[in-house]
Amino acid sequence: MKIKLKLYGSSKMLSDKEILSIELPNNSNIETLRKVLSKIISKKYLKKNLQNLCKTSAFFSEDDEVINDNYKLKNKELISIIPPIGGG
Amino acid sequence: MTLHTAIVNAEEDKISLEKAKEFIISKKNGAESIFIGRVRNENSGKRVTAVTYDAHDQAVIKSFQSICADAKTKFNKSSSIFLEHAKGYIPVGEISILIAVSSGHRDEAFKICRYILEEIKHKSPIWKKEHYTEGNEEWLPGHSLRPKEEIK
Numbered sequence: 001m002k003i004k005l006k007l008y009g010s011s012k013m014l015s016d017k018e019i020l021s022i023e024l025p026n027n028s029n030i031e032t033l034r035k036v037l038s039k040i041i042s043k044k045y046l047k048k049n050l051q052n053l054c055k056t057s058a059f060f061s062e063d064d065e066v067i068n069d070n071y072k073l074k075n076k077e078l079i080s081i082i083p084p085i086g087g088g
Numbered sequence: 089m090t091l092h093t094a095i096v097n098a099e100e101d102k103i104s105l106e107k108a109k110e111f112i113i114s115k116k117n118g119a120e121s122i123f124i125g126r127v128r129n130e131n132s133g134k135r136v137t138a139v140t141y142d143a144h145d146q147a148v149i150k151s152f153q154s155i156c157a158d159a160k161t162k163f164n165k166s167s168s169i170f171l172e173h174a175k176g177y178i179p180v181g182e183i184s185i186l187i188a189v190s191s192g193h194r195d196e197a198f199k200i201c202r203y204i205l206e207e208i209k210h211k212s213p214i215w216k217k218e219h220y221t222e223g224n225e226e227w228l229p230g231h232s233l234r235p236k237e238e239i240k
Contacts, residue, residue, distance in 0.1 A: 008142055008143075008144055008213065008215060009142050009215030009217075009227055009230075010215065010217075010227035012142070013227070055234075055239065056232045056234060056239070057232070057234060058232065058233035058234040058235075060144065060147060060213075064144070064146055064147040064150060066233055066234075066235065068235055068238065069238050080144060082144065082213050082233050083215065083227075083230070084229060084230035084231055084232045084233070085209075085210075085211075085212065085213050085214055085215060085230045085231055085233060086209065086214070086215060086216055086228050086229065086230030086231060087141065087143070087148075087173060087185070087208055087209065087212050087213075087214025087215070087216070088125060088173075088184075088185055088205055088208045088209045088214070
């Protein structure tokens with residue numbers, strides 16, 4: 001299955017695109033997505049700057065609610081990654 | 089209408105103090121409190137030239153409305169609130185956030201202003217990337233929205 005991951009804040013260092021397409025095993029949840037993202041980060045030069053991204057980020061569903069690690073992802077679902085925030 | 093919230097995209101518009109003052113003025117409210125946040129030229133010993141703000145627009149507006157509604161309930165239901173936050177590339181000296189409040193009395197006006205600012209820092213999905221004089225840039229650390237029980 002594939003999901004679309006919309007990038008915000010520091011996660012934009014992952015790609016020049018606003019939305020990343022990520023291949024996941026069928027029936028994946030957010031916990032699996034964290035592991036896959038962690039592998040992507042460890043393969044790139046980004047490791048130094050983004051090593052805590054997977055641990056500290058929340059994820060939003062399409063209706064802007066925080067979803068937990070057990071949330072079952074659907075094929076082609078759009079998810080937002082929400083790194084630690086700091087406006088104002 | 090006693091509440092205005094917006095994300096202002098720097099490529100399209102600027103945050104306006106005059107607009108905020110006009111919005112909050114009311115004969116019922118004798119106190120006005122205005123907080124203006126501007127991009128400053130230094131942070132942790134680094135010389136800053138600008139900040140790029142990123143935002144999850146839809147979630148930010150939801151959080152702004154919820155925070156302002158809470159502030160009204162907590163301090164004064166008749167208060168008027170104007171809240172705008174910038175998005176995009178903001179050079180040093182320009183406004184990044186403006187909170188304007190009018191209320192019956194000064195105490196509530198000050199408290200509402202402060203409450204909104206502190207809540208935004210912990211609830212609204214907004215991010216800052218600083219640009220430095222040396223040409224490098226850095227996303228700043230912040231407050232995690234991940235459920236606490238999941239962080240080991």
